[in-house]
Amino acid sequence: MQSTRPAEMHVRRLHPLPLRIMHWVNAIAMLIMISSGWKIYNDDVILGWLHFPDALTLGHWAQHGLQWHFFGMWILALNGIAYMTYGLVTGRFRRMLFPIRWRELLKDMYDAVHFRLAHDDPTHYNAVQRLLYVGILLVGVVIVITGLVLWKPIQFSELTALLGGFQTVRIIHFLCMSAIVLFLIVHVTLALLVPRTLVAMVTGGPAINEMKAKAS
Amino acid sequence: MSGIRSPRRSLFRPKGGIDQSILREHKALIERIDRRKVLRGTLSLGALSLLTGCDVGETGPVQNFLRAVSGWNDKVQEFIFRPDHLAPTYSEADVVKPPRFNAHYDVEDVKPVDGSTWKLELSGLIADKRPWTAQQLAQLPEQSMIIRHICVEGWDYIGQWSGVNLRQFLERVGADLTAKYVFFRCADDYTESLDMPSALHAQTMLATKYAGDPITDPFGFPLRLRTATKLGFKNAKWVTGIEVTNDFQETFWSKQGFNWFAGI
Structure with missing residues (x-):
């Protein structure tokens, strides 16, 4: 079908439109979930020294934090399922995130800590990026599953038991949030340092060569 | 917008209700307020609150929306039960x-x-x-x-x-x-x-x-x-x-x- 169209009619961008929409929907969902989650957390803290400042939390009182959280969960979960399906079906995950090779990973990590990591080609993710993206996708899956268990620990009591009980699940959920917040700090910092990547997530970015992408 | 609702019993509001004397004192000013401007202001406030996701308060369109979602969640829970x-x-x-x-x-x-x-x-x-x-x-x-x-x-x-x-x-x-x-x-x-x-x-x-x-x-x-x-x-x-x-x-x-x- 593609071969019947003129080449210039079919410009494939680094970030196709559906992906960009899902990325920004996820960004909004994440902000809602993290800030309302902090409100809920503050009512019964896991770490005695850690209370989130009210200015960073969403919702006037605890019940409003809960309302936001149980609204945001629908956006996060539905958008997340759409994103995962898209990434698997279109081959984007396979193309952009794999393979992750040990040798490249060690070299890229070495370069990264020496601020020498190459980023001249935004269509190609280095091994550190690949590992972080795959890792954060897995964290996303775990935070949704543990969220479901915290929401309905008795209806899904088999899953609660499998994951180590209600309070253990609560801690896993909290650790996943911490991982996402750390990822966000790095992700946003790097996007601001290399603004081209931020622009690409809005406009779609450079056209990519399908043949080259498939070969790499 | 559901308009003004009857006050509900709440832990977080004064029991005796809100002091109305300020309203009476500023009656003339309140009557002078341009309704169209207020409406425009309300619309931008609503848009802003949606944009930033900020919680305007315990009542208002955002709260109505969140309560509607909570009602939907009731139905989902009935289904899951x-x-x-x-x-x-x-x-x-x-x-x-x-x-x-x-x-x-x-x-x-x-x-x-x-x-x-x-x-x-x-x-x-x-x-x-x-x-x-x-x-x-x-x-x-x-x-x-x-x-x-x-x-x-x-x-x-x-x-x-x-x-x-x-x-x-x-x-x-x-x-x-x-x-x-x-x-x-x-x-x-x-x-x-x-x-x-x-x-x-x-x-x-x-x-x-x-x-x-x-x-x-x-x-x-x-x-x-x-x-x-x-x-x-x-x-x-x-x-x-x-x-x-x-x-x-x-x-x-x-x-x-x-x-x-x-x-x-």
């Missing part, structure tokens, strides 16, 4: 004594209920509405369960509760088990209600004992609701009345924005 699925139970060694106290006031402010004059009033879709005394209830078959209490705040503990199975009680008094809700009134003016499938769950009871002894005052003496499939706050203490009904009524916490179904 497994009527024959039993909550895990635990051993006597796990039972925390005494149970953990929680209410919207401190334990010192609990007003004990006199068990000798206490009565359980029945109303609504119930054939035999004669009230029950503590002595009469004590003669009914006793059920015991060691279950986990999970609070909406996130903490939990394991407790042993004994009393009358709610389903058996409702059958005994000839309640309409096809009705939608079982509503509970309490000595401290607290209210709670259960959807009928949760009320009929095998692990839902009118508890009179904790860890084998009569429930003490802070925990609901002489009678409280205890169900294994709801968050802690659904388990009304010091119950004085049960109504079986098809009409939905908001409850103490749902009025304040907590999710009504509150299933776990």
